[in-house]
Amino acid sequence: MTSIANSFITSAPVDPTISKTDGIVTNTITAVCNKGPVPVPKDLDDLVRLLHIELGTSGLDSEDVDVERVQQLMANYKSNMRDWKKYALFDKGRYTRNLVDDGNGKFNLMILAWPETTGSAIHDHSGSHCLMKILDGRLQETLYHWPDKVINESDNPDSGMGSDNSDDEEKEKDAAMKIKKETILKRNKVAYMHDKLGLHAVSNPLKSKGAISLHLYTPPYETCKTFNERSSKARSSGKCVFFSDKGEKIDACRSKEYTKCSLTNV
Ligand SMILES: N[C@@H](CS(=O)O)C(=O)O
Numbered sequence: 064m065t066s067i068a069n070s071f072i073t074s075a076p077v078d079p080t081i082s083k084t085d086g087i088v089t090n091t092i093t094a095v096c097n098k099g100p101v102p103v104p105k106d107l108d109d110l111v112r113l114l115h116i117e118l119g120t121s122g123l124d125s126e127d128v129d130v131e132r133v134q135q136l137m138a139n140y141k142s143n144m145r146d147w148k149k150y151a152l153f154d155k156g157r158y159t160r161n162l163v164d165d166g167n168g169k170f171n172l173m174i175l176a177w178p179e180t181t182g183s184a185i186h187d188h189s190g191s192h193c194l195m196k197i198l199d200g201r202l203q204e205t206l207y208h209w210p211d212k213v214i215n216e217s218d219n220p221d222s223g224m225g226s227d228n229s230d231d232e233e234k235e236k237d238a239a240m241k242i243k244k245e246t247i248l249k250r251n252k253v254a255y256m257h258d259k260l261g262l263h264a265v266s267n268p269l270k271s272k273g274a275i276s277l278h279l280y281t282p283p284y285e286t287c288k289t290f291n292e293r294s295s296k297a298r299s300s301g302k303c304v305f306f307s308d309k310g311e312k313i314d315a316c317r318s319k320e321y322t323k324c325s326l327t328n329v
Pocket residue numbers: 160175183193195264265278303326
């Protein structure tokens with residue numbers, strides 16, 4: 064098993080009989096491990112079944128997840144609208160989080176529906192592994208460096224931005240979040256994200272088409288930190304709730320909690 068610490072620094076020797084890199088965008092995936100070839104899911108239900116097998120024992124231990132293998136498994140699933148249509152529920156003006164499977168508490172698999180030009184706030188992932196596959200449309204992922212020091216907005220509420228003094232403008236520039244990389248992800252691509260790689264914000268760049276993505280988080284998380292792009296200050300996202308569960312809209316999504324989540328309300 065490959066630990067997360069070195070998964071993305073070294074690439075294992077490629078076995079041509081099992082290597083299948085189509086769909087992988089962020090890293091070289093060789094899928095070499097002691098568990099045999101990575102299976103090809105027949106459909107989304109089959110992917111869920113196979114994820115339970117992959118993560119059934121290791122999903123909770125963040126250090127112990129064979130990320131390359133899980134990423135390959137997600138890449139091996141070919142997006143088919145018939146599989147995911149019932150989960151792809153849109154809301155106006157913000158992206159929705161639609162739970163597909165709760166992984167018996169070991170992972171969350173969800174489908175995110177992104178209306179035209181909507182996006183997420185800059186955020187971390189509370190130490191979880193995040194795999195994101197594009198099912199339809201495209202998404203832009205902007206990767207940021209962590210701020211040198213994480214300062215919470217509430218720590219110093221008086222230090223506001225926005226002066227016309229040029230010294231202040233310089234300070235403001237220094238304080239802003241620094242971009243590391245920008246990537247456009249197309250249908251069937253799979254990206255990996257973890258706090259060890261930085262922070263990210265995701266958006267649908269298209270003005271005339273929604274986007275759908277499939278996200279796997281292990282272990283699952285309910286809250287994370289969001290970051291102000293100009294000041295780099297952090298705040299708790301509030302509870303990251305679901306818009307629907309197994310294709311059924313959750314009434315509570317209209318609650319205060321839903322509208323207060325700073326991850327989706329940007
Ligand atoms: N991590 C985000 C989606 S994305 O912007 O990566 C979420 O859990 O809603």
